[in-house]
Amino acid sequence: MDNAHGLIAQIEAIFHPKSVAVVGVPRGMKSGKVFLMGLLDQGFPGHIYPVHPKAKEIDGLTYPSISAIPGAVDLAIVLVPHDRALSVIQECANKGVKGAVLFTAGYKETGTDEGIAMEKELVRVARSAGMRLLGPNCMGLYSPKTGLSNFPQLPREPGPVAIISHSGSLTNILGLMASKKGIRFSKVVSLGNECDLTSTDFLTYLGQDSETLVIGAYLEGIKDGVSFLNALKNASLKKPVIIWKLGLNPEGCRAAAADPGVDAVVIVGRGLTPETNLVYTESMIQVRKESNKPFIMVSIPEFDRSLAQSFCEAGIPFFETAERAMGTYALVYRYQLWRQERSL
16 A cells, blocks of 8 residues: 555544544533534534543543553544653553544644654654554544534535645634535544644545535645645646635734734634523633734624624624625724824
8 A cells, every 4th residue: 555545544543533532621611622523513423432531421421541442443532732642642552542633732832852753743743653643732534424423513415625724723614604504514624733643645635535615725834845735736636726825925924933013903703502602702802901902803604793782882893794894994904104294
């Protein structure tokens, strides 16, 4: 089996697990809980194994570790802090897990020698066992046909569009918004740091995937330009590939290199429930006060529109679309420049 066929087989196995372990699933409504909620909401047909070292029960039977699970585990979603992830990946390797999604952050993206070394060790342990990693710092996978989801309330109906993205939040937003326009997805991938599997790997896979007719990509950077272009060419010969590349102009490059001298903050999001929508609103208003920077809020489906008044009363503009938000911001910015020019 050549490298391309081996890669395709490995990714295929990750997209078609018979069992999923969610390691470090939190008690209460914390961010990592969305992975378990997403699987349950999507109706994942296989075994779901919540893992937590202390909790006796979280939404059903919970296990203290991966090794304590009696059956096989095909896919692991790792939510533990970064200093505990290596031991979890070692357990996954010993268990025969085929792939792991690393929601955990705190590695190469920190720029520290420790973070870089820890990420390399994660990859070494995984590859020594033939296991593939997605992330770190990613939201993982959404595949309606196989019941995989990284967020609740995403459509269950599959479709012909695939997405690969360096932004995890964008994958969730697209899943929610596109369904309103009748667009359905075959497979959606949040890439994160790409410590192991990369955008090139998923382009190679999706290019031959019979369930995918169109590929979309949001990319903040490319590791190996030659390999990426080869994969892009091969995929494009079979189906359209649409790429949104961040940083094609000087301003975008500076933003992509992270965001000193921020003039304004644009936030697209919502809570998971009416209660968390309220918490989200109150938290954003408080952070706005503490940061002393302009905030611009953009709605997404299922956000409680009555809370828009709270934002506006706090001096935070609220928009239905990102286009309107940025268009208005551009007008305000041009007005400020005009006033400065006239005052000279």
